[in-house]
Amino acid sequence: MILGIAVGAIMGEKAAIFAPLGNLFLKLITMLVIPLVFFSIISGAASLGKTKSAGKVGFLTLAYYLVTSAISVLIGIGAGSLFKPGLGVTVPEALLTDSSVYTEAGKVAGFWDTIIGIVPNNPFESLITGNILQILVFSLFFGICLASLDEKKQKPVLDVLSTVNDVLIKMVEKILLLAPFGVFGLMANSIAVFGIDILTLVLKLFIVFTIALSTIHFGMIPGLVALFTGISPLKFLKTLAPAQILAFSTASSMATLPVNTRCCEELGVDNTTASFVLPLGATINMNGNAMLYGLIAMFFAQMFGIEIGASQFVAIVLTSVLGAVGTAGVPGPSLLVVAVLAAAGVPVIALPLVFGIDRILDMMRTSTNTLGDASCAVIMDSIIKREKKEALAN
Template identity: 30%
Template sequence: MKIFQNLTVRVLIAITLGILTGYFFPETASKLRPLGELFINLIKMVIAPIIFLTIVLGISNMGDLKKVGRVGGKALLYFEIVTTGALIIGLILANVIRPGDGVQTNAVKGGDISKYTEQGAGMDWTEFFLHIVPSNAIKAFAEGDILQVLVFSILFGIGLTRMGESGKPLIQTFERISKVFFNILNVVMVLAPLGAFGGMAFTIGKYGLSTLLPLAKLMGTVYATMFLFIFVVLGLLLRYYKISLWAVLKFIKEELLIVLGTSSSESALPQIMDKLETLGCSRSVVGLVIPAGYSFNLDGTTIYLVMATVFLAQVFGVDLTLGQELTIIGILMITSKGAAGVTGSGFIVLASTLTAIKVIPVEGLALLLGVDRFMSEARSITNIIGNTVATIFIANNENEFDRERYNQVLRKQNKNELAEYKY
């Protein structure tokens, strides 16, 4: 049937089968992690080249280097304002709903958190900011360090732009290479349902739905907060430019489902860049905002970090003063920016924050181990929606958004949906 040719349908079916497999056959499902990781690795294989080519071509087509600096400056300002807003919203709702009240520390099965606490306590944030600039460009590509690739790509794009007419043959070559990589991406996306199935089956099989019960209130609070943030804050930002958030979410639904299945926002990064160009955002804005956003605009991660911190304070009966809560916001404004480039980032950054505050037991992280994987889906989805909205907002602000193309895409999407619905 034609409906099964739709990637969205196939991924939905894969996620459903993954949940059922994890629930009924947990031992088998817990061994399916390689399927999800294989798909994510295939995506990561093309992320660095696609980011490089998109940024270089975007800057070279923009031509005006002052404009490059202006767009980058606006993006960083936007990131700081919105992520700070996310922190404040998370802090307020955590204090109002108080998900940590009544949770017994012995009611939740803990785990080994030593690797997180050691890394968190030893994190050098000066070193992190120095790490932004690659000492070896080839190493940055080899390790898939998005932020370092971003910096090198911007400098390369500026250097190419300064060549003027003599650089056009190289630009044309890059255009052709870019098409090759997006063709590779199209081939890889055929395996998206397999990756979503493996990732979801592993999560349910490994951690089990029973781990959610003791911390159900925390999970519900985190999910509700992210829901409000997306549909109120981000929705209002798009409404300012008369763009429907719901229409945008429908347009990127396949990417959102892939993120849901794999618990990784990186698994949809190249597709989101392509989709945003298709939607009407200029390549230059997409190339600058999306890669930078993956390090500096992690709305879902910041909400989770502040709510998890306040949750642990409530569990251990630590009555945080206003000054201490403001300190938490200040610390997380810095530490959350390092979450993208650190393995096990949520726990390591949270451990670093608790170590800096010195009033909440770091050992409390063991309470969150069982449900962290389930909350990572919410974090990843919120992060990718936040970066999508940021790109559209800045593109409109820079008059780099093709409104006619946007309307055409939505009309075509509605016709396609109607055609599929008949089947």
């Protein structure tokens, strides 16, 4: 990334000769977005369907994760609207003209037309045209219905889906090996196209991201714990500190799972509850990611002068929340940003600016993701114990 910035600054417009390197990398990533979303969400939704066996706790856990993810998206959108990190750079006229195509593609007449529009007439046509929202809805519905079948009928289908999903993730891993070359080409070309001033916007984006993430990390999550359990925010954050440090270092919710479980147990959470809630959270709860998707959509919309209407607003929230289901195991979580931008009708041409700083963003948001998992475990444990106490009293 730094080399790409340096080459772009030194060579100026001539640095555009490196654009093919970056464009190839971006096309390889984009190539996998549709199949990855399709298969991973079916697998994820089918797995989630099994939570019905956990009864009320399973339902409440799922509801908590989805609602907090939606709130996180709104915080990202709100931060982007308030601080406007995407303003302050001159975008070439040709790119502004091209972006109008995305604006029109993302527009739907109104709220109810948007809701109706996310249901596909033909799911295969949606796959071909790349309609992300329709693909999300069909995949989610298919996965939930698959989970309702008896296990004997489920297994062969789930085995195939799981294998295909594993192959796609392996493809992503191989493509990400080209990231140093791709990011170099993309950054060099971005500096050539937008000028060195674009780095100011990247810095603004990082600052706004930090503010929005801190709002979730130190405000929303500990606040919910205090509201539902009475545990003070300071005690909650202090006890979870070891898990937060590991999550930040590894950028992996799964790798943090054992430490996160131990920290929750120190807060009095029963191991049975933690063993159910935390792995599920590591799979679908992406508070930090969801916030980032909303913020980036606003960032690029402002950059290209695109006004986000009601339809795009709904598209951003739905794609960010539903897209988290089943895609947590995908390397480089910012891959889903492509899907969110496409659903909202925002061009992806400047996405390299985010890829360049994605590693540090990933470390930060993973820390918030795991804190969100822990908050759910603490709250669910409190609800279970309260109900047991009430049952004994009666």
